[in-house]
Amino acid sequence: MNISHRPVLLDEAVSALLAGPIQVNPLYLDGTFGRGGHSRKILANLPLEGRLIAMDKDPQAIEEAGKIEDSRFRIVHDSFASMGDYLEPSSLDGILLDLGISSPQIDQAERGFSFRMDGPLDMRMNNKEGQSAQEWLAIASEKELHKVIKEYGEERFALSIAKAIVARRQERGTPQTTAELAQLVAGAVKTRESGQDPATRTFQAFRIFINGELEELQQALEASLNILEPGGKLVVISFHSLEDRIVKQFIAKHSKAPFDRRAPFAVPKAMQLQSIARVKPSDEEIKRNPRARSAIMRVAQKLSSPTGALA
Numbered sequence: 001m002n003i004s005h006r007p008v009l010l011d012e013a014v015s016a017l018l019a020g021p022i023q024v025n026p027l028y029l030d031g032t033f034g035r036g037g038h039s040r041k042i043l044a045n046l047p048l049e050g051r052l053i054a055m056d057k058d059p060q061a062i063e064e065a066g067k068i069e070d071s072r073f074r075i076v077h078d079s080f081a082s083m084g085d086y087l088e089p090s091s092l093d094g095i096l097l098d099l100g101i102s103s104p105q106i107d108q109a110e111r112g113f114s115f116r117m118d119g120p121l122d123m124r125m126n127n128k129e130g131q132s133a134q135e136w137l138a139i140a141s142e143k144e145l146h147k148v149i150k151e152y153g154e155e156r157f158a159l160s161i162a163k164a165i166v167a168r169r170q171e172r173g174t175p176q177t178t179a180e181l182a183q184l185v186a187g188a189v190k191t192r193e194s195g196q197d198p199a200t201r202t203f204q205a206f207r208i209f210i211n212g213e214l215e216e217l218q219q220a221l222e223a224s225l226n227i228l229e230p231g232g233k234l235v236v237i238s239f240h241s242l243e244d245r246i247v248k249q250f251i252a253k254h255s256k257a258p259f260d261r262r263a264p265f266a267v268p269k270a271m272q273l274q275s276i277a278r279v280k281p282s283d284e285e286i287k288r289n290p291r292a293r294s295a296i297m298r299v300a301q302k303l304s305s306p307t308g309a310l311a
């Protein structure tokens, strides 16, 4: 089955990543290889002596990356949260994170991400390890279910959905498939948001929880400060407000000189980042690729000196 992924903000992200003075032996990281749309464009614009390291959790993405025959390219099967394990401090000229899931992950029923197709309730980006959504649903308490659906799905009917899952578990066992879960959620959601399936928020919540998405994003952002070199770019494309809030707050926090209330006259510590841009897809891109509609790209640059000036 050849299901491909249409990269979002392709030109904008790669231009932002590679912008600036030409570096000697530049090194970039694509933390979310997917089907390699961004990676291939980076390689097409990379000088001969440059290098690109890409990462992905998904074994299918790793298989796809194996098709790239380019001595400047290397793929790592791991979470981008561990990027610091593979890279030296101040070694990178740029990091790209294109968050969330790829079209092949959504469009293959057996991955269990979609409520539009019936498949096993899996939802793991790395489907070779960890707990599947079905395994977790079999043991999660009502309180835990409620918390996850409310926090990660921002779902008004989180409590009714959590109660419905527990009741169903007691009566007939844990839902086994995406269609069973979607039907159960639809029965517990009182009013539907226009244009949105009643299961949208709950599926988003379970996916975020099962893959530890927000914690791993936070860890990756923290690691990026150490491995980016001065002038290096951080480019992050988010697809929902929970992700974008983390990226926005991280950039804002490190773009201000930290103020120590206990030592108000001390020499200020250095700002570490400078926010450069916030970009949304054009209307044409959204028309061509409706999955781009919720995307927001934020770009920041690593700073070096105590005043926050570039190296």
Ligand SMILES: C[S@@+](CC[C@H](N)C(=O)[O-])C[C@H]1O[C@@H](n2cnc3c(N)ncnc32)[C@H](O)[C@@H]1O
Binding pocket: 005, 006, 007, 008, 031, 032, 033, 034, 035, 036, 037, 038, 039, 055, 056, 057, 058, 061, 078, 079, 080, 081, 098, 099, 100, 101, 102, 103, 125, 216, 217
């Ligand atoms: C939106 S897709 C990226 C698409 C890619 N830019 C392209 O053009 O084909 C997101 C990819 O990131 C991967 N991913 C998500 N979270 C990850 C994480 N914490 N570590 C590594 N890969 C992750 C997913 O498995 C998926 O393949």
